[in-house]
Amino acid sequence: MVKLELIDVVKRFANQPQAVIRGLSTAVGEGQMLVLLGPSGCGKTTTLQLVAGLLEPDDGSILVDGKQVAGPGWGLPPERRNLGMVFQSYAVWPHKTVFENVAYGLQLRSLSGDEIRRRVQKALDLVHLSDLGARYPSEISGGQQQRVALARAVVVEPSLLLLDEPLSNLDATLREQMRIELKALQRQLGLAAIYVTHDQAEAMVLADHLVVMRDGVIEQQGRAEDVFLRPRTGFVARFLGVTNLLMGRVTEAGSRSARLDVPGLGVVSAFLSDDVGRSLKIGDAAGASIRPLELELSSARPELATNAYQGRVRERIFLGELTEYLVESGAIRWRVHVASASRFAPGSGVWISFAPEAGTIVLDS
Amino acid sequence: MPGPLARVRPQDAVWVAAALILAVLVLLPVYHLIVASFTTRDGLSLANYAQIFRVRRFQEAMLNSFLLGVASSVFGTAIGTLLAWLVSRTNMPWRRLIRVCVLGCFAVPAFVNALSWVLLAGPNAGSLNQIWMALTGSREGLINIFSLGGLIVVAVATVFPLAFIFMHNAFEAMDTEMEQAARLLGASGIRAFFTIALPLARPALIAAFIMTFLEAVALYGAPAAIGVPARVYVITTQVWSLFEYPPQVGMAAALSLPLALITVALLWVQRLLIGRRGFSTVRGKGGRWLRTDLGAWRWVAAGVAGLIVFVTFVLPNAVLVFRSFYRETYGSFSVGDFTLAHYKYVLFDYIDGLPSIRNSLVTALAAATFAALLALIAAFVSRRRSVRFAGVVAFLCMLPLAIPAMVFAVGLVATYSGGWIVLYGTLTILALAYLTKNLPYAFMSCNAALASVHTDLESAARVLGASQLRALRNITAPLIRNGLLSGWIVVFANSLRDLSASVLLYTSATTVISTAIMDVYYASQWGAVAALSVILLAINVVAIAAGYRMLGRNVLSPNA
Numbered sequence: 001m002v003k004l005e006l007i008d009v010v011k012r013f014a015n016q017p018q019a020v021i022r023g024l025s026t027a028v029g030e031g032q033m034l035v036l037l038g039p040s041g042c043g044k045t046t047t048l049q050l051v052a053g054l055l056e057p058d059d060g061s062i063l064v065d066g067k068q069v070a071g072p073g074w075g076l077p078p079e080r081r082n083l084g085m086v087f088q089s090y091a092v093w094p095h096k097t098v099f100e101n102v103a104y105g106l107q108l109r110s111l112s113g114d115e116i117r118r119r120v121q122k123a124l125d126l127v128h129l130s131d132l133g134a135r136y137p138s139e140i141s142g143g144q145q146q147r148v149a150l151a152r153a154v155v156v157e158p159s160l161l162l163l164d165e166p167l168s169n170l171d172a173t174l175r176e177q178m179r180i181e182l183k184a185l186q187r188q189l190g191l192a193a194i195y196v197t198h199d200q201a202e203a204m205v206l207a208d209h210l211v212v213m214r215d216g217v218i219e220q221q222g223r224a225e226d227v228f229l230r231p232r233t234g235f236v237a238r239f240l241g242v243t244n245l246l247m248g249r250v251t252e253a254g255s256r257s258a259r260l261d262v263p264g265l266g267v268v269s270a271f272l273s274d275d276v277g278r279s280l281k282i283g284d285a286a287g288a289s290i291r292p293l294e295l296e297l298s299s300a301r302p303e304l305a306t307n308a309y310q311g312r313v314r315e316r317i318f319l320g321e322l323t324e325y326l327v328e329s330g331a332i333r334w335r336v337h338v339a340s341a342s343r344f345a346p347g348s349g350v351w352i353s354f355a356p357e358a359g360t361i362v363l364d365s
Numbered sequence: 366m367p368g369p370l371a372r373v374r375p376q377d378a379v380w381v382a383a384a385l386i387l388a389v390l391v392l393l394p395v396y397h398l399i400v401a402s403f404t405t406r407d408g409l410s411l412a413n414y415a416q417i418f419r420v421r422r423f424q425e426a427m428l429n430s431f432l433l434g435v436a437s438s439v440f441g442t443a444i445g446t447l448l449a450w451l452v453s454r455t456n457m458p459w460r461r462l463i464r465v466c467v468l469g470c471f472a473v474p475a476f477v478n479a480l481s482w483v484l485l486a487g488p489n490a491g492s493l494n495q496i497w498m499a500l501t502g503s504r505e506g507l508i509n510i511f512s513l514g515g516l517i518v519v520a521v522a523t524v525f526p527l528a529f530i531f532m533h534n535a536f537e538a539m540d541t542e543m544e545q546a547a548r549l550l551g552a553s554g555i556r557a558f559f560t561i562a563l564p565l566a567r568p569a570l571i572a573a574f575i576m577t578f579l580e581a582v583a584l585y586g587a588p589a590a591i592g593v594p595a596r597v598y599v600i601t602t603q604v605w606s607l608f609e610y611p612p613q614v615g616m617a618a619a620l621s622l623p624l625a626l627i628t629v630a631l632l633w634v635q636r637l638l639i640g641r642r643g644f645s646t647v648r649g650k651g652g653r654w655l656r657t658d659l660g661a662w663r664w665v666a667a668g669v670a671g672l673i674v675f676v677t678f679v680l681p682n683a684v685l686v687f688r689s690f691y692r693e694t695y696g697s698f699s700v701g702d703f704t705l706a707h708y709k710y711v712l713f714d715y716i717d718g719l720p721s722i723r724n725s726l727v728t729a730l731a732a733a734t735f736a737a738l739l740a741l742i743a744a745f746v747s748r749r750r751s752v753r754f755a756g757v758v759a760f761l762c763m764l765p766l767a768i769p770a771m772v773f774a775v776g777l778v779a780t781y782s783g784g785w786i787v788l789y790g791t792l793t794i795l796a797l798a799y800l801t802k803n804l805p806y807a808f809m810s811c812n813a814a815l816a817s818v819h820t821d822l823e824s825a826a827r828v829l830g831a832s833q834l835r836a837l838r839n840i841t842a843p844l845i846r847n848g849l850l851s852g853w854i855v856v857f858a859n860s861l862r863d864l865s866a867s868v869l870l871y872t873s874a875t876t877v878i879s880t881a882i883m884d885v886y887y888a889s890q891w892g893a894v895a896a897l898s899v900i901l902l903a904i905n906v907v908a909i910a911a912g913y914r915m916l917g918r919n920v921l922s923p924n925a
Binding site: 052053054077078079080081082083084085087088089091093094095104105108109149152153156162 | 540542543545546547548549550551552553554556560561564565567658
């Protein structure tokens with residue numbers, strides 16, 4: 001069953017000429033975690049606030065559990081949407097104990113005292129805070145406050161859990177640990193969730209469905225793996241990790257592959273998805289994205305290689321298991337990651353090659 | 366081996382000098398106040414206190430002061446909180462206008478506000494009553510401000526902006542995500558306000574209750590202008606009456622000391638209640654503001670809020686300006702009755718007119734300048750960890766906050782009307798009162814400005830080769846200039862508007878604007894009252910506006 005549906009949602013702010021959300025459509029299935037990923041200002045938090053009922057859309061509609069909760073210029077108030085939300089600031093109420101924080105939503109639902117106690121305890125157990133119910137937020141750590149916020153959101157059994165960069169105030173180690181815990185918890189409860197972040201590593205770990213946003217529109221959405229491996233646009237390729245993006249013109253386009261003429265380098269063959277293929281014709285500007293790890297270095301020209309280019313090693317950076325080489329061929333500067341066992345001295349001539357399916361043709365953006 | 370004098374570091378000398386000056390300014394009057402309260406013709410005794418608690422009119426005054434304080438505090442805080450919530454947390458229309466009007470109340474001295482109310486609703490002089498009588502042909506006015514009820518209304522109108530400021534700041538500083546979290550869990554806007562926002566603002570609420578109470582109890586202008594004609598006496602007006610010939614300084618001291626003790630006690634209670642449990646929270650993105658949607662009620666809210674600021678701010682000041690330009694008649698309105706005669710009278714004919722303006726300006730300028738300099742030195746000294754007992758300096762600077770202006774004035778009279786130095790009857794004693802009473806504001810301003818200058822900024826200049834003095838001049842001085850200036854302006858404006866200390870300290874040769882206004886008020890020269898008040902307001906507004914231009918928007922906040 002679809003838990004949340006956004007259909008052509010548009011949102012404008014009075015003081016900005018351009019709409020901040022421009023016709024956004026997506027959906028979240030039962031037990032699924034949708035991650036909204038994008039740079040700051042792309043509209044991901046606005047989208048979340050629209051779902052929460054903290055803002056009203058100017059156009060389009062929003063459905064929770066198949067029921068419309070917002071449409072052009074109107075929206076149910078947040079208290080009537082049965083949602084759970086974890087804020088970036090945690091928003092744990094400092095004048096209430098941990099127990100009272102978690103119990104608040106249940107009290108509003110007029111449950112009996114026993115029932116409230118039972119469910120709060122269960123929620124606290126779930127986030128490993130069983131013994132801290134009597135403490136005030138000022139008496140627990142930031143990571144624990146984070147868990148209180150989470151328990152408070154899930155204890156009411158919401159239709160949908162909203163998470164607004166919930167881990168961004170934690171330190172790096174705790175953040176990675178919480179990521180995994182959060183995912184496990186969401187799976188365990190079978191909760192549908194929307195998670196907003198600008199951290200692509202976090203997005204990869206958490207997303208069942210990844211939505212990459214830019215300037216108020218969805219740039220690409222799909223399984224995290226698919227989006228990472230087969231980016232649709234140059235923006236997505238760059239935003240999701242390091243890549244070599246070669247810009248050129250399409251000279252040949254078939255099903256599943258295309259050729260690109262890259263000025264100063266030559267012809268590049270790479271994978272072409274149906275989706276991207278539909279938007280491209282011969283002569284159009286396009287890019288080819290090849291991740292540094294997909295490239296190979298050799299001292300002689302590899303036989304049978306479709307894409308092989310001569311270059312010179314400019315720099316060698318030891319990264320641990322991998323070594324990064326910065327290689328120059330003509331106007332192109334490659335970033336190449338290879339196992340640290342192989343060694344090429346700076347200044348030496350090398351060949352760079354990659355299989356056509358290791359690269360992806362992307363739209364110019 | 367260095368002699369004992371060589372071990373005195375220059376910063377110690379500065380510290381000692383500052384502490385000595387502060388001790389003379391602050392502690393000496395307090396000491397004489399206490400001593401005077403125990404002094405009778407027969408030596409030291411408790412006779413003054415016995416008298417205070419035995420005589421009926423003093424008992425009544427204490428009861429009335431208490432009633433006035435509690436009523437002003439309760440109603441003032443309720444109104445201030447309501448307006449603050451509407452302005453900072455809801456989608457009520459005209460929010461900006463309402464806020465500007467409430468803050469505008471601060472530009473009007475409390476006693477001028479009281480006099481405006483008399484011009485508005487006095488039984489004979491009041492414009493509202495004149496209009497009523499003209500319209501109905503009735504021989505009696507509609508409202509009589511001269512009553513305990515009238516006094517309370519005026520006191521509430523005077524103190525509620527203070528409560529507004531406390532609550533508004535608290536609501537603005539509060540993370541909206543706190544309320545949003547409650548809304549998402551199913552709480553309505555109103556419920557989220559009462560269960561989350563209001564409890565979170567509890568420290569501000571306590572402060573609002575206590576500060577409005579203290580403000581109301583320390584009022585002198587309103588009880589003098591409204592209470593006395595109605596035979597409703599409070600502590601401040603009784604202290605004043607004890608200065609009528611022959612002055613009974615000992616009795617005045619005994620009557621006013623409890624006021625200071627209540628102030629100290631309540632400030633201590635406030636500290637105790639709020640304590641260290643200030644709610645600091647991780648801030649969210651802030652950004653967009655979720656306002657509680659009042660629906661159609663927002664127009665009702667705007668109506669109520671608009672009415673409150675109309676009655677407390679617009680109407681009294683409009684009447685004041687109108688009466689200053691309008692001939693005193695009891696007939697119907699006519700354009701031909703507009704006149705500059707009142708201004709001509711107070712500036713050229715009234716014998717105390719110009720001298721009072723000159724005296725006010727001279728004393729306010731002196732008080733502001735010395736207060737700013739002293740506060741700057743004190744702030745420097747108290748921030749230097751290397752100086753021993755630096756905290757004492759800060760304490761002395763802040764102590765006058767706990768002493769109502771009139772009580773302090775009694776102390777000054779006790780100190781400087783006999784003995785070695787006689788200052789009573791000079792402008793110096795007025796300037797001393799203004800300086801000392803407002804020193805805390807100048808100190809807070811300088812202190813906050815200095816706190817915002819990280820020592821690394823100065824160190825960076827030192828590392829690049831600047832001497833200590835040069836780093837001070839090139840780096841620190843420009844950075845704290847605004848704090849110093851805004852402190853100066855606050856002291857200047859507060860000095861001009863003081864009545865409760867001035868009324869005990871002035872003589873016919875040293876009358877200031879506020880006392881001159883009260884003199885023409887007692888002579889029932891309503892036009893002159895209005896004209897002099899407008900002149901006082903104008904000087905005030907010009908001073909604040911000049912500061913505004915020099916400092917930018919935050920003229921009254923230290924980190925401008």
